[in-house]
Amino acid sequence: MCGASQSQKDVEAAQQQFMNEAMKQQETSWGQDQEILNQMRAVYQPIFAKGPSQEGFSPQQKAQLNTQVTEGTAQSYAQAAQALNQSLAAQGGGNVFIPSGATASIRAGLASSAAGKEASQRLGIAGASWEQGYKNWLQAAAGMGDMGRMVDPVNFSGAATKASGAAGETANQIAEQNNSWVNAAIGAAGRVAGAAVMMA
Secondary structure, three states: OOOOOHHHHHHHHHHHHHHHHHHHHHHHHHHHHHHHHHHHHHHHHHHHHOOOOOOOOOHHHHHHHHHHHHHHHHHHHHHHHHHHHHHHHHHHHHOOOOOHHHHHHHHHHHHHHHHHHHHHHHHHHHHHHHHHHHHHHHHHHHHHHHHHHHOOHHHHOHHHHHHHHHHHHHHHHHHHHHOHHHHHHHHHHHHHHHHHHHHO
């Protein structure tokens, strides 16, 4: 039997159809991936561009945290001042004289302690913001790297490339089998010519 069988031709047609579908799907996926990549780039690029030394809290977040610290410190100071005043008033049943300078010094110490606590907490907020900024930068760097891998054409077009290769290989096999009668005829002609030369 000369030429490719019908089943080989059917396989080639199926492979060709699969290759066409894979290429269409690749085009669709590419467009969708570009949309996602653009959204990711819009988030990561500005963070990455600021470098590792950036604050991680927004101005609104920092303002809210600092307000909470101020209000919390003010409440604590008010409670401590009230307790101090009650304690000073109760000294010796309220009949013991405490020089005004001593009272002022005690109250100043309390106020200084409250101010120090507030400053320390504000410094903690600032430090946490810088630390978060560094973490954000690292995450943006990793995200930018992932984006590069996502658009790698070798990874992206694998299915279509494999389908194309399989379809091409089958087409070559069919072409060889379709031409096998030509090769057989040439071989036969060569044998006949060889026999004629030998007889002469």
